[in-house]
Amino acid sequence: MVKPKRSESEPRTTDFVESLDRGLRLLQVFGERSSPMRLSEIAALAGLPRATARRILFTLQHGGYVSSDGKLFAPTPRVLTLAVAYLRSNQMVAVLQPVLDKIASAAHEISSLAVLDGDEVVFIARGSPTRIFTGGVDIGYRLPAFCTAVGRVLLGRLGDAELRARLSAMKREALTPQTVTDPKRLLSAITADRGRGYSLVDREAEPHFRSIAVPVKRYDGIIVAAINIGTHVDRISTDEMQERFLPLLREQAGKVMATLL
Structure with a gap:
């Protein structure tokens, strides 16, 4: 043989x-x-x-x-040359950077692009209405996936059984008094977010910060990233985020689907 x-x-x-x-x-x-x-x-x-x-x-x-x-x-x-090599070769960054800039300009808030890396999300691009990066997350910044809007959107691409096992196995420490850490509640929240096509997380990752995110899908419908708009809780309500920001995020994410391979 x-x-x-x-x-x-x-x-x-x-x-x-x-x-x-x-x-x-x-x-x-x-x-x-x-x-x-x-x-x-x-x-x-x-x-x-x-x-x-x-x-x-x-x-x-x-x-x-x-x-x-x-x-x-x-x-x-x-050391930055290692990160630059990734950013320059990543198609998503090239395609999504103009989109993030449009979102930030229209919303007058910072918009970010994140991908899943293990049990964390890492932010790989962002747009600012002023182009002066004085707030929000930096490129390369990491947060636990389970308590962030972008993270829950990305975890939502998993099947229920895999998601349940993933949540049970991952480290789930409360970052604020509002952080949900119970795996059953998280499973329910993420599956609900999957069904409605977006996630809104209020003060779970940072005490005075809320974020709304939608999935970024490639040409075949597979979720490859997430984009969000984040804001201070004193400035924008959750209702306004859903009314103003959600349609904007969905529109822009839909425009790039055919161009992502």
Whole structure:
């Protein structure tokens, strides 16, 4: 019997580069602190032995991705080239950026584009009515999916059984007094949002912030992202968000469906 030839794109156990995996994990921990860190802190956050973290840091420093004064380590601007590579190659960002700008201009509020990454959402683009980014979430900002409007829209693409299992397994910490953490209530909320085609989350992710989001679908109807409008609770009511912002979001999301592959 002739053994089928392995495709070059098919991964093998020996293809996994553990040192690269550790290096990427170490780079990610810099996003958990807003100031330079000591070697011991970095090693602990990355879950790596101190000696391993030290070698990786010196390798990254040699490549220009990390700087150090001998005691403290911090990422350099070169790290941004990794994010730029994603943003430049991502079709959704190119297609949706003009849409976000239109939404923000019409609503006079910030509009954002988010995708699901594990149990979190990551914001990959946004539009501002003034083009001055003084509020709202930054590009690359992460939040738990279960308590955000964009997250619930994205989780809604899962089948009921998979969604139930996902909610039960994920970490669900209350971020505000209003955060819903019970998996049964979340399942009910997300399935209801799926049925009506949008999600509105009020003060569950941040204490003074509410957001309304709709799915972004590609040409075949598969949900690939979510767009939202978020605002301070003192400025816009939930009723106004549904009356003013929901039709705008739905209209703009519908326009890009045929162009997303």
